[in-house]
Each structure stands twice: as C-alpha cells, then as structure tokens.
Amino acid sequence: MSSSPPARPAILLARQVFPDTVARLRQHLDVDAYEGHTPIRRDELIARLQGKAGVFVAGTEPIDADLLQACPSLKAVCSMAVGYNNIDVAACTARGVLVTNAPGVLTETTADFGFALMMATARRITEAERFLRRGEWTHWSYDLMAGQDIHGATLGVLGMGRIGQAIARRGALGFGMKVVYHNRSRLSEADEAALGARWLPLPELMAQADHLVIVVPYSAASHHLVGREQLALMKPTATLTNIARGGVVDDAALAEALKVGQLAAAGLDVFEGEPQVHPALLEVPNVVLTPHIASASLATRRAMAELAADNLIATLTGGQPLTPLNPEVLATA
Template identity: 45%
Template sequence: MAFSTVSEGFEALTAHHEVIFPPRGRDFTQEEIAERIGDCDVLCSVFDIPIGRDLIDKGRSLKLIANYAVGYNNIDVAYAASKGIVVTNTPRAVIEPTADLALALLLSCTRRIAEWDRLFRHDGANVERGRLCRLGVNLYGKTLGVLGFGNIGAAVARRCQAFGMDVLYNKRTRLSEVEEKALGVTFAKKDDLIRQADVVTLHTPLTPETRHLIGATELAAMKPTAILINTARGAVVDEQALVQALQEKRIAAAGLDVFENNDVPSPELFTMDNVSLTPHVGTQTYDSRVDMVHELCDNVLGFLQGDRPISRVN
C-alpha cells in the first residue's frame, strides 16, 4: 500500500508484489486506509499522515510500516513495536536537499534576502538601499554550531566550511579524534556551543529528550548577533520563547522550515523582517522525492526478501 507521490521508482515493488495505490493526485483518507489495511502485510506511510493505534490495530496482517520520510513522529512507533511491527524510514535520500535548504535559510538571514525581496517587489526601483541600509553579515570567519551531528548536520557543516566557517558540533556520542580531525570539526558541550556559535543549526529528531531543546534559557545564552536555523522538527524549539527573543532582538534572526504547532507558524513570525520562513519543504525537490521512493522500496523489499539492509527505527 502506498500514498500518492511521484510515480517513478515503484517498479521494483510492483514487479513482485501487489501494491494498492490511492486515486491519482491525492492520498488515501484515514477511512480509506482503515478499509484497506486489514489484509496488507506492509503499510507505506508518509510524514504528514498520522498512523496511530486505531489504524495499527486494523492491520491484522501488518508486519512493516515503511515511512516515506526521515522523521517518524507521525507513527506510534512504540505501539507498533509492541505488536511486533517493524518501522522504517528514509534517512539517506533527505540528507542533501535538507542541508541545501538549511544553507538557503542561513543565507537569507545573513544577507536579508527575504526582506529585500519583499521591499523590492513593493517599492520597485525606489526601494531604499543606502550604503548603510539593512546591512547583512558575512559567513566567512564565523562559527557554526551544529546540534545533532548526524548525516544532515554533517552535510550542513560541509557547506558552511566552504564559506569559511568554523564548526562546533554536539551529539550524544562524540566522534573519535581521528574523525573530528578528518571532518575539521570541534566537539562542544551544548551550553558552550550555544554561547559561542554565531549560527546555531538544529538537526535532532523530535523525542521527549529533545522537545524544547532550545528554550528561553538557551536563547538568553546565545549571542545577540546569533542566528537560529531549524530544519529538524518544530517542537525542538520553544516557539513562543523564540518569538519573544526575536521581538526583543535578543538574537538577530531565525530561519525556520518547521514549527511547533503542527507546522502552523505563530502569527507573530509572519510580521518579522528578521525571520525567513519556508513551509516544511526541506525535501521538496524532484530528485529527493524519487530517491525517497527508491529508499522506501528498498526497505520494503529488504524486509520481505531479506536480501538488503533496511533503515529500522524500532
């Protein structure tokens, strides 16, 4: 069973298994999933459709939930595990496009691209652009702090190093000295990273431990010139605390692709010139959508046939 996405990439799956696709151009509704899931061995879910206990219970033959995303907070993973159901995700396909977007948001913040674009569209050739008007900042020589140094965090670090930035990182398990030297990165405790970084970029999954990883205390510790980038999950940041910090200019700017309340931004964020916003589109490229299909199908085939590794999350 699959949800609507690009059509390319499912050939390997349909060649060997019966696949139930939704009507062209839309996803299955919750009711349609409930009607069809009973005899399915595999449910191919997608990041913005919840797969909770009620649906899982209707999957009498369900053995695998293959999620079309790197995040899986749309799935009750613990309950699935209690029923003996494996859950997989697609971590590889999302690395490069998400890192690209994080860098794009950072450049928008440092060079005030979104702000200039709005003004230029409104005022045209008359836009105010004096020599000291709306000055941006350079990335060269600044310090990037990466919270969550997995594949995406490391990809963002590589991009920022190309701009001449130094990189601090924090993750639960520190890299070896050899790895740090090879990557050109320096480990820092979370509090030290937050205090020292000119840019803090977030790349952690959303778990009970990472919810509000950045809150009022952390925002108060950041430099007043610092920029926060979040392409991870919205609730990793206490959004109301962030709004207040931005309003009071206690940090300089934020680039946000994800938001705490079901990805609906706080209204105040729309009014701020020091915020660049995108609507959770970190993987929104054709290439990544096709790559995600291939990775999802590899997970399904690897699980059913046992002939390749799969990306288990439980």
C-alpha cells in the same frame, strides 16, 4: 486443472508518489493508492489498512499502538522520510511489524538547503526581496538590509549526525567557518579533526554560535530543546536555522526573541503543528519561512520514494530490507 497464482501481498500507499514508483510496486504487490492531495484522515487510513500487509508513509502519518491494534494484518511500515517520530517503533516491534526509513539518500540535498536557508537568513534575502517588491527601495544607504557575514563566523551545529556533519563540512571547507557542535555523543577525535569541529555543552553552543543550525532528531527528550532559556543565551547578532523537526524549537519563544531583538534572525523549514505556523512568526520580519522542503530536489525525493519501495518489496517478498529501524523483527519472522 490449472492452479491460480498465489495472492500477492497487499499494501497501501498512504501518500502520492512518483507514478513510476507506483508502477514498480505494482509489479510485485497489490497496491491500493491513496489519491488525495492532503494527508489521509486517520479513520480512512485504518479502514484502508484492513487486510494490508504493508503501508508506504511519509513523515506525518501517525502509526501508533492503537492503529496497529486495529490493523492486525500489518507487517511492514516503510517511510520515505528519514525522521520517524510519527511512528511508534517500539509498538511496531512488539507486534512484529518491521519499520524502515530513508536515511542517507537525502543527506547532501538537505545540507545544501540548510546552508542556503542559513545564508538567506543571515543576509536578509527574503526580507530584502519583500522590501523591493513593496516599492520601498528608493535609494542606496550604507546600512540598507545589512546582515551578518557567513565567512569566518562561528557555525554552531546542534545534532551532528549525517546532515549535521555535511553542514559542518560546507561551513569549514567552503566558508572558513569555525565549527562548534553539541550532540548526545561526541564524534571521534579523528572525525572532529576532519571537520575542524569542537564539542560544547548546549549552553556554551548557544552562547558562542554566530549561526546555529539545528538538525537534531525529534523525540520526547528533544521537545523544546531550544526554548526561552536557551534563546536568551544567544548573541543579539546571531541567527538560528531549524531544518530538524517542529517541536525541537519552542516557536512561541522564538517569535518573542525575534521581536525583541534577542537574536538577529531565524530561518525555519519546520514548525510545531505544521502545516500551521505560529501566528507570531508571521508577524516578525526577521524570519525566513519555508514549507518543510529541505529534501525537495526531484532527484532526492525520487531516491527517497524508491528506497521506501525497495524496503516494502523486499520485506513482503522474502528479501532483505535495506534500512530497517527494528531489525530484531526480522530474526523472529
């Protein structure tokens, strides 16, 4: 009598991803793929995780202690995002659930976008396009949409991880910018020298930066790290660019600062409560708004999805996941 092949681990794809990524996952795992174009509702997420060993998420699906309690079969949470503030890693560790993210593969693409957003903000590019499209361009004038220079200016980087360092390299090497930064821990002297970067306390960073780019991870400690008090320290000619996470900047305070000219302009790819945007930010002209697309090149988004798939396959089929956030779980498995 022939025996049936062993059952394969079952997973939920909680977000739509590339069809070939789904096909590769199906070669190794039983896949339940969520097909919705909007984020999965929490009740449906919990229902579809019953009996599942793994879940593929992006940067928004909340994985917390209550969900883990309701989904006892879960063994792996693999995200295609680098940020993981939507995942309670400590709660996962306590229940023996491995968590992975996707660092590294999006560094350069995100830095490209961050620098582009900073330049669009400083040079008033989207404001100028709206002006032109409204038919208001009727003549040249010496101050028409005059913005701020990038070359030779002081670049402030808040959060000097992989992406922050990539932005610093672009500024220093490509545009001759003076680089100052703030981070919880300083870089080594050798790394600072290679980047031409100088560490400053946060208040001094805010005061000295001509162009501030925020790339610090979101946590309870970084919630509203840049608020009314910090914005008041900035030069009226300065710009602020946020490609980190919504909540690092107090959006209401920023909108007010932009309205009264406390700083020149802002570029935002992330927002508190996204996809909702604070209404006051929609009313000020000197802000560039984009829908959380800093990593959105096709090649990079594919690499992010493939890394999450690699981690799921390895974790659930006896391999070694590539980017574990709580590797101590592996030692007790």
